[in-house]
Every structure is written in structure tokens, then in C-alpha cells.
Amino acid sequence: MIISCLRLLNYRNHQSNSFELNPLGNLIIGPNGSGKTNLLEAIAYCGIGKSLRLHKDDQITHYDAEGWRIGAVFSLDSGSTMELEITYSASGKLLKLDGTPLKMLSTLFEYIKIIYLAPEDLSLISGSPRKRRQFFDLAISQLFPAYIGVLRGFLQVVAQRNALLKTQYDPQQKRIWDSGLIKANKEVLSYRLHYLELLNQQFEQMPNIIHSVEQNPCFSYQAQLKDFQDLSEAEQLAHLQKLEQREQLWQRSLVGAHLDDYEVSLDGKSMKDYASQGQKRMAAIALKLAHASLLQNHTSIKPILLFDDIFAELDAEHSRMVKSLVNNGLQVFVASPKPDVAEIWPELTQLAGFGRGA
Amino acid sequence: MLKSPRFDELVAKLSSLPGIGKKTAQRLAWHLLSIPKEKALELSTAIQNAVESYTTCSICCMLTETNPCTLCTSPERDDSQLCVVESHSDVFTLESMNEYRGRYYVLGHLLSPLDGYGPDALGIPGLLKRIEELKPEELILALKPSAEGEATIHYLTELLQDQPLKITRLSVGLPFGGDLEYSGALTLANAFKRRFPA
Numbered sequence: 001m002i003i004s005c006l007r008l009l010n011y012r013n014h015q016s017n018s019f020e021l022n023p024l025g026n027l028i029i030g031p032n033g034s035g036k037t038n039l040l041e042a043i044a045y046c047g048i049g050k051s052l053r054l055h056k057d058d059q060i061t062h063y064d065a066e067g068w069r070i071g072a073v074f075s076l077d078s079g080s081t082m083e084l085e086i087t088y089s090a091s092g093k094l095l096k097l098d099g100t101p102l103k104m105l106s107t108l109f110e111y112i113k114i115i116y117l118a119p120e121d122l123s124l125i126s127g128s129p130r131k132r133r134q135f136f137d138l139a140i141s142q143l144f145p146a147y148i149g150v151l152r153g154f155l156q157v158v159a160q161r162n163a164l165l166k167t168q169y170d171p172q173q174k175r176i177w178d179s180g181l182i183k184a185n186k187e188v189l190s191y192r193l194h195y196l197e198l199l200n201q202q203f204e205q206m207p208n209i210i211h212s213v214e215q216n217p218c219f220s221y222q223a224q225l226k227d228f229q230d231l232s233e234a235e236q237l238a239h240l241q242k243l244e245q246r247e248q249l250w251q252r253s254l255v256g257a258h259l260d261d262y263e264v265s266l267d268g269k270s271m272k273d274y275a276s277q278g279q280k281r282m283a284a285i286a287l288k289l290a291h292a293s294l295l296q297n298h299t300s301i302k303p304i305l306l307f308d309d310i311f312a313e314l315d316a317e318h319s320r321m322v323k324s325l326v327n328n329g330l331q332v333f334v335a336s337p338k339p340d341v342a343e344i345w346p347e348l349t350q351l352a353g354f355g356r357g358a
Numbered sequence: 359m360l361k362s363p364r365f366d367e368l369v370a371k372l373s374s375l376p377g378i379g380k381k382t383a384q385r386l387a388w389h390l391l392s393i394p395k396e397k398a399l400e401l402s403t404a405i406q407n408a409v410e411s412y413t414t415c416s417i418c419c420m421l422t423e424t425n426p427c428t429l430c431t432s433p434e435r436d437d438s439q440l441c442v443v444e445s446h447s448d449v450f451t452l453e454s455m456n457e458y459r460g461r462y463y464v465l466g467h468l469l470s471p472l473d474g475y476g477p478d479a480l481g482i483p484g485l486l487k488r489i490e491e492l493k494p495e496e497l498i499l500a501l502k503p504s505a506e507g508e509a510t511i512h513y514l515t516e517l518l519q520d521q522p523l524k525i526t527r528l529s530v531g532l533p534f535g536g537d538l539e540y541s542g543a544l545t546l547a548n549a550f551k552r553r554f555p556a
Contacts, residue, residue: 170477172513
């Protein structure tokens with residue numbers, strides 16, 4: 001898919017801007033503070049229905065405007081077009097697809113696949129487990145839209161169970177929510193493990209992206225309670241019984257998918273502990289590009305790639321290597337404050353409106 | 359003074375109703391005060407009449423004007439089936455389908471620690487009494503598929519496992535006549551998982 005037109009109204013520093021976008025993608029070159037990231041964020045917003053920087057919707061509004069609007073026209077790979085309009089005002093947020101209000105966010109995930117890459121992706125390898133969970137939850141939702149509902153159901157069970165743990169409950173009620181947790185957790189895990197399997201297969205097929213090692217990174221699931229998922233339902237229940245005192249003390253669920261992590265290893269060693277910054281950076285980029293290939297291969301929708309200031313951190317050789325991992329025919333947007341990025345992407349035309357003083 | 363404490367009280371009462379926010383409550387309040395007095399008072403009389411004449415059925419906990427309610431007393435209904443629902447409006451919805459001929463029991467709530475609803479909030483003693491008296495063959499748990507609904511179904515199934523009852527729950531799947539493309543991803547995935555031989 002490609003995005004052919006983007007109109008922004010009071011969206012961060014874009015008071016009223018309209019952009020005609022190239023089917024191959026565009027270079028967005030301009031000084032710091034000229035609104036490059038805001039433009040990419042607006043495109044990414046169309047894919048997930050919220051700010052990928054997890055900012056609140058009212059923080060996105062331009063200065064003292066009342067609300068904001070994103071209008072986008074997408075051309076699907078089948079040739080048909082699709083118009084998305086997102087309006088935010090004091091009365092709330094409204095998403096319309098081809099003029100019809102969207103009831104479910106998962107509908108957006110079914111049609112629009114956008115991947116955003118930025119220097120802070122480094123935290124996917126070396127940051128907190130929360131960052132990795134956020135990425136993987138989003139990635140799995142893009143590949144399997146039903147996962148959004150599965151995850152939401154699981155988190156509701158956790159919230160209910162946590163509320164129960166704060167009270168004087170009867171043991172039978174605890175057992176009900178224990179087994180609810182186990183059931184919902186199992187469902188979430190089946191999606192996560194399946195995704196990891198596909199991801200690792202994808203990595204095996206990719207050319208080697210990291211210097212001086214034999215293999216590409218490999219991802220494994222790290223349940224907060226080691227191998228919890230391999231226990232039988234009865235054993236898991238027994239485990240929750242054992243945890244009861246600690247859970248009462250902390251007043252929250254201490255086991256489950258909401259606490260699990262993913263480990264990235266390189267040649268059998270944890271990248272978090274052993275890899276260099278450069279290796280981590282490349283692994284993070286490769287992770288997102290492998291996800292892009294997965295989306296393309298398994299949903300037959302070509303995702304749109306947004307590179308926000310990625311190439312400032314890479315030398316020429318690594319920049320070319322990253323480019324070589326981008327599948328042909330994907331629409332690519334590259335934002336940078338430095339014009340020399342055009343040497344790596346000569347086929348992309350520069351988007352007007354981001355020059356100095358624009 | 360445009361707004362008085364009386365106006366604020368009216369707004370507060372209106373906005374305590376489900377589905378009505380502060381803005382809507384204000385609009386309704388302005389509307390009630392601007393229409394002819396007798397029109398506005400008709401509403402309060404209607405509320406008073408309905409509230410005073412309705413009570414909870416002592417058998418099934420359904421709202422009713424006669425106690426026990428007509429659903430419980432009607433000889434036309436089938437005693438072999440007892441359908442457990444969350445709320446009164448669920449009975450209304452199921453009745454408008456005009457297919458089910460058995461009896462009902464209204465729980466009032468689902469298990470939800472977040473809202474402070476434990477087993478005590480569910481009318482369990484009444485349900486047990488109803489089962490004992492009616493001796494149905496089948497207990498149908500018509501509760502919504504959600505974290506709370508699932509927990510309540512699990513709770514009731516465990517509670518009643520020794521009763522000589524067939525306990526069933528409603529199917530989860532596609533709406534009939536709906537297009538596949540307009541079904542949510544989760545609904546579709548569930549329907550796929552629970553597919554059955556054609």
C-alpha cells in the first residue's frame with residue numbers, strides 16, 4: 001500500500017498543510033524543529049489510531065487550536081483507494097474510513113500497515129521489558145488483528161484480579177480469577193510464541209547484518225516465571241496458590257503476559273549484556289525490517305516504512321546495508337536534518353515545505 | 359444568576375443516569391425548563407408512577423408490576439429450562455426474540471472485583487432456591503463473552519457442578535446475515551476456532 005496524500009490541520013506545528021506524496025516515498029529534509037517527525041508521526045497515527053510516541057491526543061493540538069485533523073488517502077495494492085479521516089476535538093476522537101465511522105480499532109490494523117523506525121528503537125534491545133512488550137504487542141496486532149481483542153481481554157482479567165487482591169476475598173473467588181488469568185494468558189502466549197517463530201524464520205532468511213558474528217540475532221520468549229507456559233493448567237493453578245501471599249502483599253498479579261519479556265541473543269549470548277551499541281542499533285533496525293517482511297509475506301499488504309533520522313547514526317556502509325534490507329516496491333519516507341542522506345536514496349524526491357523558515 | 363443550586367441538582371441527577379454525561383445532562387435540564395411546565399411534570403409523574411408500581415420479582419429477580427412476575431407464573435412456559443442473565447434488559451432482549459419458552463433468573467451483576475462485585479452481589483441464594491424448586495433439566499448461562507462474563511460462567515459452573523443439571527452457555531461467533539468483512543477480527547478468529555461440522 002502507499003499513502004498518496006496527507007492533509008494536516010492543527011496537528012502539532014502543521015497548522016494547515018497538504019502533502020502530495022510520491023508512490024516510491026519521499027525525502028523529508030529540513031532543520032531541527034521544522035516538523036519532520038510530526039509529519040511521520042501523523043502518517044504512523046493512521047496505522048494504529050493513536051500517537052506512537054504515546055502522547056495524549058490533546059497534546060498533539062497546535063498551540064491553542066481546539067482540535068486537530070489528519071486526512072489521508074491510501075492506494076491499496078489492489079489499485080483501489082481508501083480515505084481515512086481522524087478528527088480530534090473536545091468531544092472526542094472520530095475515525096472515518098471512506099466516510100463511515102470506525103467502530104473498532106482492529107479494523108484499522110487490518111488495512112493499514114505502517115512501520116516507524118527511529119534512533120530510540122535502540123531501547124528495543126537495551127531498554128526496559130515494557131518497551132519490548134509494546135513493540136511486540138503492536139507488531140503482533142499488525143500481523144494478527146484479532147490479537148488486539150485477545151490482549152485487551154487478558155489485561156481486563158489482570159485488572160479484575162488485581163482489584164480482587166486488594167480486598168478480603170473468599171478463596172473460591174480467587175480460584176475463579178486464577179483460572180481466568182491462566183486461560184487468557186495462554187491465549188496471549190499462543191499469539192506471541194507463534195509470532196516469534198515466524199520472526200526467527202524471517203531472520204534466518206535475511207543476509208547477515210551484524211559484523212563479526214556468524215548469525216543474525218535470535219529472539220526468545222522470557223516468561224516472567226521461567227517456563228510457566230510449559231506447565232499444565234493444574235500446575236499453573238498450584239503455582240498461583242503458592243504465590244498468594246506475595247501477591248496479597250503487592251496487591252497485584254505477579255505472573256502473566258503483562259510482565260513477560262523477550263530476549264535477543266547473538267551467537268547464543270544476550271545482546272543486552274554483551275553487544276556493542278552499534279550491534280544493538282543494527283539489531284533494532286533489522287527487527288523492524290524483518291517485521292516489515294513478515295507483514296508483506298503473510299498479509300500480502302506492503303507496509304509503509306518511516307525512517308526518522310536513522311541514517312545520521314550509521315556510516316555509509318551500514319546505511320547501504322539497511323537500504324538493501326528494504327524490499328523493493330515499499331513506499332519509504334526518510335527524514336533527516338542533513339541533505340547528504342539523498343546520496344543513499346537518490347530515487348526519492350524531496351518533499352517541499354521543510355526548508356529553512358518553512 | 360443563570361444557574362442555581364436547583365439547576366445544578368437537576369443536572370447532577372440527570373448525569374447520574376447511565377449513558378448521560380454532564381453536557382447532555384445540561385442540555386436536558388435546559389430543555390425541561392424551557393418547555394411548558396405541565397409537559398415537564400408529565401415526565402416526573404411518569405417516573406413516579408413507574409417507580410412506585412414496579413418491584414422485583416421474588417422468584418426470578420426480574421422487574422415486574424405483579425409479584426411474582428408473569429414469566430414465573432405463566433403455565434405456558436417450559437419448566438425444564440432456566441436461563442440465567444445479567445440484567446433485566448437481557449430478559450427483555452431475549453423475550454423479543456420470541457424463541458425461548460423457558461424460565462429466567464436475573465443475577466443483577468457479573469463478578470467484577472473492580473466494581474466491588476463478588477459472589478455476594480450475584481443473587482446466588484435465590485438462584486439455588488429457584489433450581490431446587492423448578493428442577494430444570496438445563497441451565498442456560500446467557501452471559502456476555504467478556505472477562506467478567508467468563509469468570510461468572512466459570513464460578514456458576516463450579517458452584518453447580520454437583521447438581522443434576524445440564525449447564526450450557528451461549529455460542530460465540532458470527533452474527534447471522536453479517537458479512538465476514540464487517541466482523542471484528544476477534545469475533546472472526548473465535549468463530550474460526552469454534553467451527554463445527556457442516
